Amino acid sequence: MKGLDTIYIIIFGTLGMALGIFMRGKVINLTNRTHLLVKLLPLFLVVSIIITVFYLNYYYKIQYGIEVEKYKKEFTIGNINYNLDSLIASNNYHSRVTTLDSLRAINKSLTVILENIKNQEKIIGEKSDLVQEVQKKIKTTDFVIQKIESYNSPIGRKLVNGFCISGNTSNFEFYCPHDTISEFIDLKLKFWNDSLVNQIELIHIFIANEKYVLFEQSYLPHVGLNAFKVRNYLKQSNVELQIGYVLKSEMKKKTPTLEKVTCKSKKR
């Protein structure tokens, strides 16, 4: 039985007794000793209420302390010092899923903690500082989850035998990045025709210089804006970035065709 359930019995017992006395309309006369136990019942209930108040206050203070400890623990886990850009750009499907799962789990337990603290506030008084702190933490974690989810999910290597390239396609909107300062860059791609997305197996990004392949990764496509975060290799000279899509029908071929757009860094 929860603490609040226990107090219901005592509170409604006292109120019921008060209502009984109210209806009876007479003071309690102890000089007449008939039904003495019944006459002493209001006194007993009042004393019970006072004891219950002290007990509930003590019990909920302990429970509040437990919730604070839980929050501190979740706060420490949620504050693991990771670089969000680096995490998104790592393109590791498993670390992305693990991070999202752990962030969702943290938010779930923070929501439970917040609910418990709000219930305890009814007994031990307002704890607005902690409530605001937990709410802020939930919002921050939600923001991080949304930010990670706003980027396309990487998938395992599918173009193992390489790919053919087409001329520059005009089926999607893509602007070549010109940022030569940042460590990571955002690539954003939007298909003109959303119905094309259903026919696409993957979106592929290929970055290479004259000698080496610097980066190669496939992603799941989706309707609307497709966003990718990659290390800014375009800071280097003579680097070529190819971004495009491969149709499902092309995947049966040994070397599927990549319908792409090419960007090049400046020669120095």
Added chain:
Amino acid sequence: MLDFLTNVVSNHFVQTWLGSICVHLLSLYSDDFKGTKPFLQKMFPDKSSTFYFRVDFFILPLIGSFLAYIVLDPISLKTCVFAGLSWSGTIMALLKKEKKNNSLKG
């Protein structure tokens, strides 16, 4: 239903009123304490003793809890109940003193 009851019981005014009811129940053991009955008898003469008892039972805890809630602004269950207990007790003590003064003058 349980949520509604929880909200009612969690309300600080209700908790203060509960404290006032408790102290009023204790006051019923005293034959000397008349509460607001003398005042009520002047305001509404020729009514039955049950009427005065019931109106007194209704308004005295309500005044006590209202004053305690406004003046002390209690924030937790403990402070609410004890604010109700202390302010109703204060009112009762004042009314009792007034009655004694009146009887001395008489």
